[in-house]
């Protein structure tokens with residue numbers, strides 16, 4: 001710890017020597033996350049290893065009047081892990097990456113939040129199990145971050161979002177108390193915490209459901225000369241009653257970016273859209289489902305159809321989809337990824353309007369999306385060094401999210417609200433709604449010091465010390481010191 005430390009003494013003493021960094025280089029590295037539109041250096045970065053250490057840090061922050069933000073891998077695409085303001089302590093979970101238990105019989109794993117998503121599935125693989133939620137960032141993002149964002153992924157169409165795979169959790173709440181919440185314990189507070197983007201407390205343990213790894217998997221890649229045809233093929237697959245494990249679409253610009261990058265997957269050149277479909281389950285189940293899928297695809301006059309169950313070929317086809325956001329770096333230095341949702345039946349019409357908005361704002365716009373559940377990812381590529389480009393990208397973003405809501409959808413399917421979409425909440429909620437949501441949040445964090453300014457606008461508790469919380473509102477038998 002440097003002698004000229006700016007840190008309040010309680011925080012400085014909360015962890016063993018060397019596990020709180022406040023040098024300028026560290027603060028610079030942690031001033032933003034993958035969203036990168038807003039930058040705020042943290043006061044310092046703390047690296048706890050256990051629930052007890054997180055509790056000590058949070059209590060020290062409360063004593064010192066300092067806010068805090070938890071951070072996993074920083075892959076958040078809505079600014080959730082960007083420190084709030086310049087006086088916020090960043091609680092980094094990379095040293096909390098242990099699997100505390102893995103029970104193959106009950107198919108349950110208890111992990112610390114800093115464990116990387118894919119590493120849990122790798123540890124479960126010898127037992128024929130895996131963790132189903134598979135965000136495209138799964139080789140980097142942490143389970144704590146996945147829970148905080150209620151992350152989705154290509155295979156969530158069939159298997160559900162992260163919340164569907166969480167059985168329980170341990171949280172150090174906004175008052176520095178350790179709460180252990182379980183799905184089966186009356187009101188589903190656990191479900192309330194998942195998706196709260198770090199504003200209810202810091203997750204320190206996650207009890208997760210593992211599922212059997214399917215014995216048969218078949219992947220299809222179909223290319224089309226128009227986006228409309230690809231969307232119609234999706235609608236026909238869904239209405240046939242088949243539930244593919246994944247239904248993903250990339251548009252022409254995304255295909256070109258992927259093929260020019262290290263993620264090149266051999267996607268056909270000259271196509272306006274490629275559709276990835278994956279079926280999984282028992283061999284006979286997959287065999288039966290491939291017939292309606294092929295029928296739907298063939299009815300839309302595809303340019304090419306590739307079908308494979310070979311693991312290497314499947315990995316190649318997925319490499320392009322999973323690397324698509326990374327490949328966007330080839331188009332422009334800055335990327336603004338949106339995450340709107342629309343009813344699947346309106347996909348083609350909304351995409352046409354999105355393209356028109358991109359053209360009007362003169363912004364390079366590409367689309368990669370979870371077609372099965374209507375979760376769009378319009379990617380706005382721009383160069384923030386050019387006057388006006390950032391502003392035009394933001395304006396396009398605003399118009400696209402409003403369009404999604406007007407079409408009966410939402411402003412976020414899986415990337416969260418973070419800083420990014422606070423201004424768009426009014427498309428969905430009235431001021432009264434927001435006040436009620438703020439009251440819910442203050443049950444966990446009365447003074448709004450836990451990742452302030454994310455998900456919800458700062459409410460009346462901030463700076464006033466008021467509290468919506470009655471003492472003991474969270475499960476009392478669980479309010480123990482670790």
Ligand SMILES: Cc1cc2nc3c(=O)[nH]c(=O)nc-3n(C[C@H](O)[C@H](O)[C@H](O)COP(=O)(O)OP(=O)(O)OC[C@H]3O[C@@H](n4cnc5c(N)ncnc54)[C@H](O)[C@@H]3O)c2cc1C
Pocket residue numbers: 033034069070071072073074075076077079080081093113134135136137140141142143144145146147148149150151152153154197198199201202203204325326414415451454
């Ligand atoms: C290339 C790329 C592809 C992506 N693909 C997908 C995708 O397919 N699906 C999807 O849903 N998302 C995707 N994302 C977004 C991102 O990966 C997810 O939101 C992910 O869940 C974030 O995990 P993280 O560990 O990086 O969390 P961070 O970015 O570090 O944090 C995210 C939020 O979680 C909070 N948080 C982190 N750890 C804790 C904790 N222990 N306790 C409480 N709060 C905590 C933070 O405060 C922040 O609000 C993608 C991102 C990238 C860069």
